[in-house]
Amino acid sequence: xxxxxxxxxxxxxxxxxxxxxxxxxxxxxxxxxxxxxxxxxxxxxxxxxxxxxxxxxxxxxxxxxxxxxxxxxxxxxxxxxxxxxxxxxxxxxxxxxxxxxxxxxxxxxxxxxxxxxxxxxxxxxxxxxxxxxxxxxxxxxxxxxxxxxxxxxxxx
Amino acid sequence: xxxxxxxxxxxxxxxxxxxxxxxxxxxxxxxxxxxxxxxxxxxxxxxxxxxxxxxxxxxxxxxxxxxxxxxxxxxxxxxxxxxxxxxxxxxxxxxxxxxxxxxxxxxxxxxxxxxxxxxxxxxxxxxxxxxxxxxxxxxxxxxxxxxxxxxxxxxxxxxxxxxxxxxxxxxxxxxxxxxxxxxxxxxxxxxxxxxxxxxxxxxxxxxxxxxxxxxxxxxxxxxxxxxxxxxxxxxxxxxxxxxxxxxxxxxxxxxxxxxxxxxxxxxxxxxxxxxxxxxxxxxxxxxxxxxxxxxxxxxxxxxxxxxxxxxxxxxxxxxxxxxxxxxxxxxxxxxxxxxxxxxxxxxxxxxxxxxxxxxxxxxxxxxxxxxxxxxxxxxxxxxxxxxxxxxxxxxxxxxxxxxxxxxxxxxxxxxxxxxxxxxxxxxxxxxxxxxxxxxxxxxxxxxxxxxxxxxxxxxxxxxxxxxxxxxxxxxxxxxxxxxxxxxxxxxxxxxxxxxxxxxxxxxxxxxxxxxxxxxxxxxxxxxxxxxxxxxxxxxxxxxxxxxxxxxxxxxxxxxxxxxxxxxxxxxxxxxxxxxxxxxx
Numbered sequence: 001x002x003x004x005x006x007x008x009x010x011x012x013x014x015x016x017x018x019x020x021x022x023x024x025x026x027x028x029x030x031x032x033x034x035x036x037x038x039x040x041x042x043x044x045x046x047x048x049x050x051x052x053x054x055x056x057x058x059x060x061x062x063x064x065x066x067x068x069x070x071x072x073x074x075x076x077x078x079x080x081x082x083x084x085x086x087x088x089x090x091x092x093x094x095x096x097x098x099x100x101x102x103x104x105x106x107x108x109x110x111x112x113x114x115x116x117x118x119x120x121x122x123x124x125x126x127x128x129x130x131x132x133x134x135x136x137x138x139x140x141x142x143x144x145x146x147x148x149x150x151x152x153x154x155x156x
Numbered sequence: 157x158x159x160x161x162x163x164x165x166x167x168x169x170x171x172x173x174x175x176x177x178x179x180x181x182x183x184x185x186x187x188x189x190x191x192x193x194x195x196x197x198x199x200x201x202x203x204x205x206x207x208x209x210x211x212x213x214x215x216x217x218x219x220x221x222x223x224x225x226x227x228x229x230x231x232x233x234x235x236x237x238x239x240x241x242x243x244x245x246x247x248x249x250x251x252x253x254x255x256x257x258x259x260x261x262x263x264x265x266x267x268x269x270x271x272x273x274x275x276x277x278x279x280x281x282x283x284x285x286x287x288x289x290x291x292x293x294x295x296x297x298x299x300x301x302x303x304x305x306x307x308x309x310x311x312x313x314x315x316x317x318x319x320x321x322x323x324x325x326x327x328x329x330x331x332x333x334x335x336x337x338x339x340x341x342x343x344x345x346x347x348x349x350x351x352x353x354x355x356x357x358x359x360x361x362x363x364x365x366x367x368x369x370x371x372x373x374x375x376x377x378x379x380x381x382x383x384x385x386x387x388x389x390x391x392x393x394x395x396x397x398x399x400x401x402x403x404x405x406x407x408x409x410x411x412x413x414x415x416x417x418x419x420x421x422x423x424x425x426x427x428x429x430x431x432x433x434x435x436x437x438x439x440x441x442x443x444x445x446x447x448x449x450x451x452x453x454x455x456x457x458x459x460x461x462x463x464x465x466x467x468x469x470x471x472x473x474x475x476x477x478x479x480x481x482x483x484x485x486x487x488x489x490x491x492x493x494x495x496x497x498x499x500x501x502x503x504x505x506x507x508x509x510x511x512x513x514x515x516x517x518x519x520x521x522x523x524x525x526x527x528x529x530x531x532x533x534x535x536x537x538x539x540x541x542x543x544x545x546x547x548x549x550x551x552x553x554x555x556x557x558x559x560x561x562x563x564x565x566x567x568x569x570x571x572x573x574x575x576x577x578x579x580x581x582x583x584x585x586x587x588x589x590x591x592x593x594x595x596x597x598x599x600x601x602x603x604x605x606x607x608x609x610x611x612x613x614x615x616x617x618x619x620x621x622x623x624x625x626x627x628x629x630x631x632x633x634x635x636x637x638x639x640x641x642x643x644x645x646x647x648x649x650x651x652x653x654x655x656x657x658x659x660x661x662x663x664x665x666x667x668x669x670x671x672x673x674x675x676x677x678x679x680x681x682x683x684x685x686x687x688x689x690x691x692x693x694x695x696x697x698x699x700x701x702x703x704x705x706x707x708x709x710x711x712x713x714x715x716x717x718x719x720x721x722x723x724x725x726x727x728x729x730x731x732x733x734x735x736x737x738x739x740x
Binding site: 042043044045046047048049050051052053055057058059060062063066067070071072074129130131132133 | 333349350353354416417418420421422424425430431432435436438439441442445476478479502505506509533539540541542543584685693697698700701702704705707708710711
């Protein structure tokens with residue numbers, strides 16, 4: 001595809017994201033297209049201390065730091081992995097990390113990074129484990145001003 | 157970092173509060189208040205009628221004596237007191253918020269303690285405003301609607317569905333965070349809800365007697381011991397059978413067994429739970445806890461449970477500690493007896509927490525290869541709930557009589573010397589007492605009395621009450637027109653429960669009993685403040701329950717949590733109904 005300056009790839013290591021990655025790398029042009037890797041930390045983590053009130057501040061801080069550590073390690077792992085795969089295929093790579101609603105983050109990043117196309121994975125089939133933090137496809141379709149490509153589901 | 161968010165919201169909230177105080181004081185909203193404070197208004201009408209009659213009588217007397225009509229002042233009714241309380245609270249907080257609001261607008265914040273302290277005030281004002289609206293407005297409105305619909309429905313929907321200030325407040329909190337979002341200027345203050353809840357628990361320490369604390373403490377240790385250990389074991393067992401990862405099993409068992417989200421927060425780092433395991437567990441516990449908070453009080457009312465029974469059940473069966481307090485207040489919103497029981501259970505749970513965390517840490521190290529060993533002392537010290545020390549300190553001070561006279565623990569104390577003239581028994585009442593005394597001295601009466609005292613095992617301290625004790629108590633009551641000693645009060649209270657006692661005499665004994673017991677003003681004030689602190693705290697905690705967190709409920713934790721939560725709720729209900737009596 002000509003003039004494909006950059007592709008925004010929403011990727012968080014899930015099976016659906018791996019399908020999106022394959023599609024993005026297939027669509028991209030080596031030496032021309034930059035892969036902008038968007039990694040969203042879902043905003044539900046903000047409410048993950050729930051209504052705990054019995055613990056003291058030190059216990060809550062320990063929990064907060066622990067969860068942050070987990071999420072950070074996960075993010076680093078995802079970024080390193082995709083960066084390596086992009087380098088192997090000769091694509092320029094740019095990571096973008098955000099926290100919030102996945103669709104909103106994607107819309108904002110698409111504008112901010114001035115991407116030519118957005119690639120996402122297929123919705124997670126029902127019953128498959130994972131965070132309940134799905135991409136709002138309708139919100140994306142209505143808000144994006146660039147083409148949106150969704151990877152097909154893997155054949156079962 | 158600067159925490160203070162420049163906004164005129166605090167100033168506006170302060171002005172709204174001052175306006176309410178002004179409207180109340182001027183009587184401009186009396187029409188609305190007569191609807192909202194319906195019961196107090198009935199008292200107001202009575203006081204007004206009595207006053208009018210007194211004025212008329214005094215005027216006629218004065219006219220007959222050729223003197224000018226005397227100047228009289230109408231005594232304050234409950235309605236006046238309630239309005240004055242609303243005005244006073246709205247005024248104090250309104251003035252404070254207006255001043256701080258103005259200061260915030262002109263002040264250039266610098267990083268430091270003052271900035272942080274100022275930053276929490278708008279959030280506090282925000283919750284307080286909701287608390288005022290809920291407690292003074294929505295609670296009575298739903299109460300009135302429930303009563304109005306009762307003849308048509310045959311039941312009071314507001315009572316059965318617990319549509320009181322606690323439940324409405326929590327629901328509003330949940331709606332605010334999920335629909336409108338917490339405004340940036342209020343975010344810091346909303347987090348202080350935890351502090352106010354803990355303060356409420358500490359103050360609650362003033363309301364227990366040593367006997368009460370010992371009985372409730374023993375009951376809670378037995379109930380929590382059985383159900384905490386039982387549910388922790390059950391989760392570990394089910395986790396093994398379902399093949400869930402050790403870290404997930406461990407964090408889930410803490411949450412399911414001890415005190416819900418608090419236990420999950422405390423245990424997750426120790427058992428090295430993974431992010432999705434934490435999300436699943438907390439989602440499951442929150443959804444279960446919120447559901448229980450609405451269901452438990454309704455079941456409690458349907459089963460006609462008392463404060464001890466319901467407090468014990470909610471304190472054991474509800475997974476999450478915040479919802480335990482919510483359910484207790486939802487069940488019994490205008491009297492904090494149930495909350496007193498439930499909070500003892502919460503305290504016992506939180507005291508169990510470090511022990512369970514240690515147990516799970518040891519279990520995890522044993523079952524997981526390469527797991528880091530845990531420093532036991534560090535865990536015990538870090539997880540110790542310091543606020544429990546405050547509760548114990550308040551209990552100790554209260555027991556020493558610092559806040560109210562001895563024997564005050566239920567907010568009342570016995571004193572025959574403080575009985576006012578108008579509270580002494582009237583002549584018809586003393587005649588009824590004398591008549592009952594004569595009847596009980598007769599052959600048939602004395603036989604029935606003796607049989608009752610023996611069969612009912614009526615005791616006074618360690619000895620059995622005799623017929624002579626009853627005769628003396630009745631004689632003294634008839635002669636003095638009031639109960640003279642605590643022992644006589646106890647004897648007469650037992651006598652009033654005997655079958656065949658004359659209705660008028662029974663009523664006289666009850667009146668004399670109530671006249672001899674005085675409400676301690678300081679304890680009454682504590683009760684009121686505790687109710688406000690819990691209402692405030694629970695609205696704030698409602699604002700921490702996000703739909704997105706609830707949605708994370710899923711996976712094996714939802715299955716295991718569903719089974720263990722149900723077993724725990726039903727099991728503890730059966731135990732409570734079979735073995736727990738209203739003995740306090």
